[in-house]
Amino acid sequence: MDFKKGLRDGIPICLGYFSVSVAFGVTAATGGLSWLEALMISLFNLTSAGQKAGLDIIIAGGSLIEIALSQLLINARYALMGISLSQKVDKKFTSPFRMVLGFAITDEIFAVASGQKVVSRPYMAGLAILPIIGWSGGTLVGALLGGIMPEIIQSALGVALYGMFIAVFVPAAKQEKSVLCVVGIAVICSSMMYYMPYLKEISSGFAVIICTVIAAAAGAILFPREEEESDAV
Amino acid sequence: MQFEKFLPYLIVMAGVTYLVRVIPFTLFHKKIKNKFINSFLYYTPYAVLAAMTFPAILYATSHVGTAVVGLFVALVLAFFGKGLLTVACGACAAVFAVEMIMRFI
Structure with missing residues (x-):
């Protein structure tokens, strides 16, 4: 029940991620990375701004310290979100589960999860799966096919994630x-x-x-x- | 790029990002009692989302004008309590429609 609800709530995130990550895949391929390398970055990082900065450093041949610091700084907001989310999870959400499902804390997944009264393990797992597939899949498509997607579609999909953000904060602001x-x-x-x-x-x-x-x-x-x-x- | 050169970058990048996410999430098990911190954490999601949405949404499409239409449609749909998927798709559809129209004018 919770898992299914999570899956359903993950659909818009998945769509938004797919469109954004195609652009990332294209950029990575243009910068000289293989499709496998591009895919691995998205699969293991699951973050937009951090990956963009990291990719720039990799392509420029920067140092490991530089890449570590950039990720720390750009992704520090996830620490704040993690603390906020830790106040919402139920009792069964013990440390081992946090260590696994905590990987999926992104701006969007956090936004949707924090709209719940209580966050359970099945809900969080369901919520995470499709966005991870969407993000990695889009990167793969982008890296393999380059700029084959019509610009007008890319442009329209560009507002998907923001639309989702708006759907979270506007009703709360109205109330x-x-x-x-x-x-x-x-x-x-x-x-x-x-x-x-x-x-x-x-x-x-x-x-x-x-x-x-x-x-x-x-x-x-x-x-x-x-x-x-x-x-x- | 050579995979042997790429791998250290990937490990450092993914490792730092993972730890930033998981350490705070795993450390805080008790309910926080402090009123200020509780209030701060309550407002955090709304502050994050609002800050990320505006003004970035204006530059998310190929034209500021179409982005404004998308923003407006999303605001209206959200104001009337529509769900995540409806608001997101509505905004995309509005941008698509306006960009289509602009092509034929």
């Missing part, structure tokens, strides 16, 4: 003034990081961390939540 405020602060902050001189030099992964910390901290200060509210998501 609670506090969430609306947090969303507003995050949007203003990320726009500043995108357009303002100096600030726009900051990498996108790090920019997301900064905006998240500012907006969530502002929310926690302005609208602290009572104990019983905190699990009624």
